[in-house]
Amino acid sequence: MVHNKKTHPSFDFLSDTASTVAPLLLGCILERTLEDGSVLRGRIVETEAYDQTDTASHSYKGSTPRTEIMFGSAGHLYVYFTYGMHYCCNVVVGPPGYGAAVLIRAVEPLEGEDSMKLRRSRHGLNLTNGPAKVCQAFAIDKRFNGHNLHTPPIRLIVPEKRGDSTIVQSPRIGISTAKNTPWRFYYQDNKYVSKNNS
């Protein structure tokens, strides 16, 4: 298979189903370049899959002004606003026309922790151990809905080699339907995971 310039090979895996892609996004790096040129980086340690066959998904009832990005092409950012004050971000996955995305629930900070502390007014685990915390720490809001993750100021970096951390699969958090669908994935031993199963 030959790749043209528009489709970077490292993003090919994003065209698969959400529940297949979600564990594969663990270990990928989220990179944010702020307006002053400083760089934040975090390693994704917890994700959840959502797709249009799934009653818990924003895409379940079809495309709306809010969710149309989920029906677009893979490798873009879907940012939504919830509970009157929080943003959460997802990686759009699957083929164009199919509404699917993977929620980034937690990252482990790698670079720019001091900058994250300023926006979070917290430190340590509370910097990035939850989906809205990640967005606040990384200064991601509605402006970046639909952003192409190949390009600054927000990039998804896929490592050449994956780590060997143990991945746990569990039901998703904070939803009122499809409570048993086990589409949450996280690194078992990682401190930044939002909620451990024990």
Next chain:
DNA sequence: AGCGGGATTTTCT
């Protein structure tokens, strides 16, 4: 450590 409630506003019915 775990539970319960409040904050706050967008989104769709």
Next chain:
DNA sequence: GAAAATCCCGCTT
């Protein structure tokens, strides 16, 4: 008008 892919605080064990 109701619900929402959450977070934080305060109170109870």
